[in-house]
Amino acid sequence: MSTPHLAKHQQLGLTDAQVLSMYTLMLTARKFDERATLIQRSGKTAFHISSIGQETAQVAAAFALEKQHDYFLPYYRDYALVLSVGMTVRELMLATFLKGEDINGGRQMPGHFGYRKHHIVTGSSPVSTQVPHAVGIALAAVMKQEDRVAFVTFGEGSSNQGDVHEGFNFAGIFKLPVIFMCENNQYAISIPAHRQVAGRIVDRAAGYGFPGVRVDGNDALEVYGAVKEARNRALRGAGPTLIEAMMYRIPPHSTADDDMQYRTRDEVEYHKEQDGIESFRRYLFECGVLNEELDRSVNEDVMREVNEAAKYADKAPYPEPESALRHVYAKDGGA
Amino acid sequence: MAILTYLEAIRAGMSEEMQRDEGVFVLGEDVGKGGVLNATKGMRDRFGERRVLDTPLSESAIVGVAIGAAMVGMRPIAEIQFADFIFPATNQIISEAAKIRYRSNNDWFCPIVIRVPYGATGGGGLYHSQCPESVFFGTPGLKIVAPSTAYDAKGLLKASVRDDDPVLYFEHKKCYLYISDDVPDEDYTVPIGKAAVKREGDDITVIAYGMAVHLALKAAEQLEKEGISVHVLDLRTLHPLDQSAIFEATAKTGRILIVHEDNKTGGIGAEIAAIIAEHLLYQLDAPILRFCPPDVPAVGMAPTLEKFFLPNVDTLKEAMRRLAEM
Known part of the structure; x- marks a missing residue:
C-alpha cells in the first residue's frame, strides 16, 4: 500500500533527523578525505587511500545496522562506514598522522580500521581475509543465540580471492547472519571491472544458495533498504545476503597511483556528476529536510570538525619508539 | 590416574575444556564422525553437532571462521585434517591470527587453537606426512607446541585453549597410538614455553x-x-x-x-x-x-x-x- 504523504525515507522507516545525520556523515567523510589527501600532498604524511565516491553506500549501510551491537568488518576505503558507527574525525586524523594516541598506536597503515568498543573488527592489507572472520562472528552469534549480524565489505577486485568464496560457502551452508557487501568501484588499482571479474559479482550468490542484490551505490535509500532487508533476513535465520553496490572510485587508487595511465579525465568527470552525496542533498532539499541555511551550517560544522581534528593530530606526539615491542602476546601487556 | 594413549589424551583435553567452558568448540573436516584420525571420536554425541562442527573442505575458512569467532569471545579449536593441508590457511594464520593483537595495539586478540596432525606414519607419502612447523616458526604472535607424551598432550591442549593468543598445536600422528603414559584425571595444564x-x-x-x-x-x-x-x-x-x-x-x-x-x-x-x-x-x-x-x-x-x-x-x-x- 502506498503512502503518498510520506517521503521515501519515511516509508523506509528513517526519520528526518536520521537522514540529515546521514548527509552530515557523508560530508564529513568527504571533507576528511579531501583534507587527508591535501595533507599527504603537503608532505606531512606518506600515504592516503581515498573513499571519495563510496561514502553514500557506506553511510546508508551503517544506518541499516545497529551500532555497538552488530559487528563491522570494513575494508580499507570505509571511512564513511567507520565514522557512521562511532569513530570520530579526530580518531581518523590520528590514524592518518600515525600518532601515538591512534587506537592502533600508529602501527597500521591509514584505512586499516579496528575499534573493539565500536565493534569495528581489526583488518589487514591482504584483501578479503576479513570475509571468513565475519562468517565466524556470525557463527558465534548463532552459537550464543544473540540477535546480531556481521557486516563485511570488500572491493570487486578482492571478490576474486578464495577467502570470499570459502566464506560465502561456509555462511551459505549454515545460513549464518552475515551480510556481504561488495563495493564495486569499477577499478582494482588499474584494472577495470570487466578485466577483473568474469560474470557479475551479484550472481555469485546464487552459486552459494543465498540471494544477491545489486544496488545503485549512489542511491543512499536504495542501499539502506537492501541492507535493512538483508539484516532482517539474517536475524530470522534465513542466512546471508550478498549486496553488490555499484559505484565509482573518483580518485586514483591511492596517493601513490597515477590513474591517468589507465583511464581518461572524461570518464572520471562523468562519474563525478553522478555523485551520491550531491543527489542525496538534492533529495533532502526536495523533501524539505534541508535548506540553504541549514546546509551552510552543516558544511561549516563539518569543516570546523575536520580543521580541529587535523590540527590536533598534527600536533599530537608519535608513538614512543619502544612501544614497538609491546603487545606481541598477552604477557607483553595484553589482556 | 589412568594410562591413556596420546590420541586419547588429546581427546580428553578437548572434552574437558568443552565441559568447563561453553565457548570452546571444535571445527574441521569430518570431525563429527570422529575425524579421519579419530581425535574427536564420540565428541559429537556428547556435545552436539554445533560444538563439534563439520565444516566444508576449506582450510582457509576453517581457520578464518575460527579467528572471527575467537575475536568475539569463543575459544575455537580448529582441526586441520593433515598438516600437509594447512597451506591454504597460512595467510589466515600468519597475516591474521599472529598479528591481530599487535596491529590493533592490544584492542583485539585471537585465542584460537589450531590442531595440526603431522609427521610420517608409514605409507603417507608426500602429502600425508609433512612436518610444516618451520613454515610458522619465527612468526612472532604465534605460539607453537609439539607434545611428545600423553601427559603433555593433554596438559598442553588445555593450556592452549586457555591461552589468550593463537596456538598451533602440532600432534605427531605416530605418537597417537604408539605412545601411552600416565595421565591424571584431575585438571592440570602444562605451561606453554617450558621444555x-x-x-x-x-x-x-x-x-x-x-x-x-x-x-x-x-x-x-x-x-x-x-x-x-x-x-x-x-x-x-x-x-x-x-x-x-x-x-x-x-x-x-x-x-x-x-x-x-x-x-x-x-x-x-x-x-x-x-x-x-x-x-x-x-x-x-x-x-x-x-x-x-x-x-x-x-x-x-x-x-x-x-x-x-x-x-x-x-x-x-x-x-x-x-x-x-x-
Missing part, C-alpha cells in the same frame, strides 16, 4: 620434540650399555623456545645433537644451533650437530623411500655415538 628434561646424562645432549624424543630416549638407553651417558631435552614448545632450558642442557654436556623430522635446512634445529652458538659457544666441546631427514621436498610413499627418509633409532644412535666420540 622438559626427559633423561639426565653427562656425555652428550639430544634436543628433540615430538616423535623424535622417543627415538632419542630409546637410542640413549642402548648407548648407556656402551658407556655413553645421554641427556635428553624435550622442547615441548617450539615457539617461544625455552632458551634457559636449552642453555642448561647445553652446559650440562657441551655436546649437542638436535634431532627432528622436519627438514634440516631452515628447521627449528637451525635456530637452536644459532642460539647456542650466540650464547654458549665457549662451553661447547664439539660442533653442534643436527640429525634430520634429507632436504628433499617430502617423504616418498614406497616403504624403502620412507625408511630411508626418516630418522630411526639405529641411524640416530650412530649420530649420537659420532658426537660422543668427537
Whole structure:
C-alpha cells in the first residue's frame, strides 16, 4: 500500500533527523578525505587511500545496522562506514598522522580500521581475509543465540580471492547472519571491472544458495533498504545476503597511483556528476529536510570538525619508539 | 590416574575444556564422525553437532571462521585434517591470527587453537606426512607446541585453549597410538614455553620434540650399555623456545645433537644451533650437530623411500655415538 504523504525515507522507516545525520556523515567523510589527501600532498604524511565516491553506500549501510551491537568488518576505503558507527574525525586524523594516541598506536597503515568498543573488527592489507572472520562472528552469534549480524565489505577486485568464496560457502551452508557487501568501484588499482571479474559479482550468490542484490551505490535509500532487508533476513535465520553496490572510485587508487595511465579525465568527470552525496542533498532539499541555511551550517560544522581534528593530530606526539615491542602476546601487556 | 594413549589424551583435553567452558568448540573436516584420525571420536554425541562442527573442505575458512569467532569471545579449536593441508590457511594464520593483537595495539586478540596432525606414519607419502612447523616458526604472535607424551598432550591442549593468543598445536600422528603414559584425571595444564628434561646424562645432549624424543630416549638407553651417558631435552614448545632450558642442557654436556623430522635446512634445529652458538659457544666441546631427514621436498610413499627418509633409532644412535666420540 502506498503512502503518498510520506517521503521515501519515511516509508523506509528513517526519520528526518536520521537522514540529515546521514548527509552530515557523508560530508564529513568527504571533507576528511579531501583534507587527508591535501595533507599527504603537503608532505606531512606518506600515504592516503581515498573513499571519495563510496561514502553514500557506506553511510546508508551503517544506518541499516545497529551500532555497538552488530559487528563491522570494513575494508580499507570505509571511512564513511567507520565514522557512521562511532569513530570520530579526530580518531581518523590520528590514524592518518600515525600518532601515538591512534587506537592502533600508529602501527597500521591509514584505512586499516579496528575499534573493539565500536565493534569495528581489526583488518589487514591482504584483501578479503576479513570475509571468513565475519562468517565466524556470525557463527558465534548463532552459537550464543544473540540477535546480531556481521557486516563485511570488500572491493570487486578482492571478490576474486578464495577467502570470499570459502566464506560465502561456509555462511551459505549454515545460513549464518552475515551480510556481504561488495563495493564495486569499477577499478582494482588499474584494472577495470570487466578485466577483473568474469560474470557479475551479484550472481555469485546464487552459486552459494543465498540471494544477491545489486544496488545503485549512489542511491543512499536504495542501499539502506537492501541492507535493512538483508539484516532482517539474517536475524530470522534465513542466512546471508550478498549486496553488490555499484559505484565509482573518483580518485586514483591511492596517493601513490597515477590513474591517468589507465583511464581518461572524461570518464572520471562523468562519474563525478553522478555523485551520491550531491543527489542525496538534492533529495533532502526536495523533501524539505534541508535548506540553504541549514546546509551552510552543516558544511561549516563539518569543516570546523575536520580543521580541529587535523590540527590536533598534527600536533599530537608519535608513538614512543619502544612501544614497538609491546603487545606481541598477552604477557607483553595484553589482556 | 589412568594410562591413556596420546590420541586419547588429546581427546580428553578437548572434552574437558568443552565441559568447563561453553565457548570452546571444535571445527574441521569430518570431525563429527570422529575425524579421519579419530581425535574427536564420540565428541559429537556428547556435545552436539554445533560444538563439534563439520565444516566444508576449506582450510582457509576453517581457520578464518575460527579467528572471527575467537575475536568475539569463543575459544575455537580448529582441526586441520593433515598438516600437509594447512597451506591454504597460512595467510589466515600468519597475516591474521599472529598479528591481530599487535596491529590493533592490544584492542583485539585471537585465542584460537589450531590442531595440526603431522609427521610420517608409514605409507603417507608426500602429502600425508609433512612436518610444516618451520613454515610458522619465527612468526612472532604465534605460539607453537609439539607434545611428545600423553601427559603433555593433554596438559598442553588445555593450556592452549586457555591461552589468550593463537596456538598451533602440532600432534605427531605416530605418537597417537604408539605412545601411552600416565595421565591424571584431575585438571592440570602444562605451561606453554617450558621444555622438559626427559633423561639426565653427562656425555652428550639430544634436543628433540615430538616423535623424535622417543627415538632419542630409546637410542640413549642402548648407548648407556656402551658407556655413553645421554641427556635428553624435550622442547615441548617450539615457539617461544625455552632458551634457559636449552642453555642448561647445553652446559650440562657441551655436546649437542638436535634431532627432528622436519627438514634440516631452515628447521627449528637451525635456530637452536644459532642460539647456542650466540650464547654458549665457549662451553661447547664439539660442533653442534643436527640429525634430520634429507632436504628433499617430502617423504616418498614406497616403504624403502620412507625408511630411508626418516630418522630411526639405529641411524640416530650412530649420530649420537659420532658426537660422543668427537
